[in-house]
Amino acid sequence: MFSNTKPSSLAANRDLTVKNRPALSGAGNATSTCFAISWSGIFLLLIVTMGILVLPANAYTTPEGILSSQKVYVSGVTYDPGVFFVGDTGTVTFAVTNSNSDQSVVVNHATFSDAGIDLISGTYDASANLGPLQTRSFVFSVAATAPEGTYYPTFSLNFRDGDSLWYRSMVKIDNTPLVLTILDKPDTFTEGRKKSINLQISNPRDNEVQNVILDASGAGATVSPAKIFIGDIASGANKSATFAVTPDQLATLLITVNYYNGDNLHKVTMELPIEFGTDKKQASPVISNVLVKSEAGTYHITGDVTNAGLETANAVTVTSTAPAVPADPYRSYIVGALKPDDFGSFEVTFTAANATSVPLQLSFKDSDGNVVTSRLDVAVTIADAAQNQVLPNLLPVMVIVIVLALAGGYLYIRRRKNQ
Numbered sequence: 001m002f003s004n005t006k007p008s009s010l011a012a013n014r015d016l017t018v019k020n021r022p023a024l025s026g027a028g029n030a031t032s033t034c035f036a037i038s039w040s041g042i043f044l045l046l047i048v049t050m051g052i053l054v055l056p057a058n059a060y061t062t063p064e065g066i067l068s069s070q071k072v073y074v075s076g077v078t079y080d081p082g083v084f085f086v087g088d089t090g091t092v093t094f095a096v097t098n099s100n101s102d103q104s105v106v107v108n109h110a111t112f113s114d115a116g117i118d119l120i121s122g123t124y125d126a127s128a129n130l131g132p133l134q135t136r137s138f139v140f141s142v143a144a145t146a147p148e149g150t151y152y153p154t155f156s157l158n159f160r161d162g163d164s165l166w167y168r169s170m171v172k173i174d175n176t177p178l179v180l181t182i183l184d185k186p187d188t189f190t191e192g193r194k195k196s197i198n199l200q201i202s203n204p205r206d207n208e209v210q211n212v213i214l215d216a217s218g219a220g221a222t223v224s225p226a227k228i229f230i231g232d233i234a235s236g237a238n239k240s241a242t243f244a245v246t247p248d249q250l251a252t253l254l255i256t257v258n259y260y261n262g263d264n265l266h267k268v269t270m271e272l273p274i275e276f277g278t279d280k281k282q283a284s285p286v287i288s289n290v291l292v293k294s295e296a297g298t299y300h301i302t303g304d305v306t307n308a309g310l311e312t313a314n315a316v317t318v319t320s321t322a323p324a325v326p327a328d329p330y331r332s333y334i335v336g337a338l339k340p341d342d343f344g345s346f347e348v349t350f351t352a353a354n355a356t357s358v359p360l361q362l363s364f365k366d367s368d369g370n371v372v373t374s375r376l377d378v379a380v381t382i383a384d385a386a387q388n389q390v391l392p393n394l395l396p397v398m399v400i401v402i403v404l405a406l407a408g409g410y411l412y413i414r415r416r417k418n419q
Helices: 034-053 063-069 382-418
Strands: 072-080 089-098 105-113 117-119 128-130 135-144 149-151 154-159 165-168 171-173 179-184 195-202 209-217 221-224 227-233 238-247 251-261 264-274 285-295 298-307 313-320 332-338 343-351 357-365 371-379
Touching (some): 072 154, 195 209, 209 221, 285 357
Antiparallel strands (some): 298 343, 313 332, 357 371
């Protein structure tokens, strides 16, 4: 049977790609793989790359790496401040040392964590090389947000070639403040007189405080110096400061001590009432043994000055005041310094017409340089002056009487002998 269909030299498949295209030489079709290799190569490359990126760190772990990482340790921990107040911020520094003498160690993550000490800075996430016998510091900013107590935060460090390092340190949160103590102050104050106050500042905390400054002020009072720089005070130590107060009125002195705990400012205050009265310890010169004489219209007063107080009276001076008019040779008399229970003599001269009494003024300087004065009225009368003036006039008469009596006695005795 014959078919009238003309045979075709092309295959029924109409896909004329290179693969299916007839060979011109009649030797057959050669298979081409360039397109298939490109897609499979790219896919394989992506798989390998992703595998490298997600490869866990312990893929690098080797016995040598584990042994080297075990010789890395925390060689020191420093908290600044050493003890926190509640709410303080500060830093903690971990010193990490590689004790391997010939092997470097790669670290790639360091962090700090605790429930009471909050981390307020970032962590160390970049890889770093720690060479043989080298030490590196890891510094974190922290805040003490927990109540008072003792806490144990954790520092962790990851190694690329070994296990992680975990280290716990101790830190305290304590609100104990500095303590102010009055070492010496006057029993009472006197208006306008300067008095010294000696104050002690003690640090009962377990850490040093820095930049301690004392500030004293009060309405109606002059303080000198008003601000004193104390400096740093170590744990368990104390420092003292002295300042002077001159009150013009009753007041309350406010004493404030500012100090730093790390970079955190704190303060403690004290109120000191200023009350006026008599100082029981001050020097107290007293005039005694007063004797008044008058010669030719000039009065002479002599006496003693005794210090009945408990402090030294400096520059003791005695002089007369109105209505007396100081006259030579002793217009005023300087006794000098008198220690407690010591005494000295004085003499002043003056004129006082028709006066019945004359005030003597006694002045001295206390230990702070304040001038203190007191007054003693001494009675002088015209009769005293007249008596003192008459006595010298009677002296020649008495001499004459005595001479006449002696002469008469001599003549009487001689006459008796002649008889």
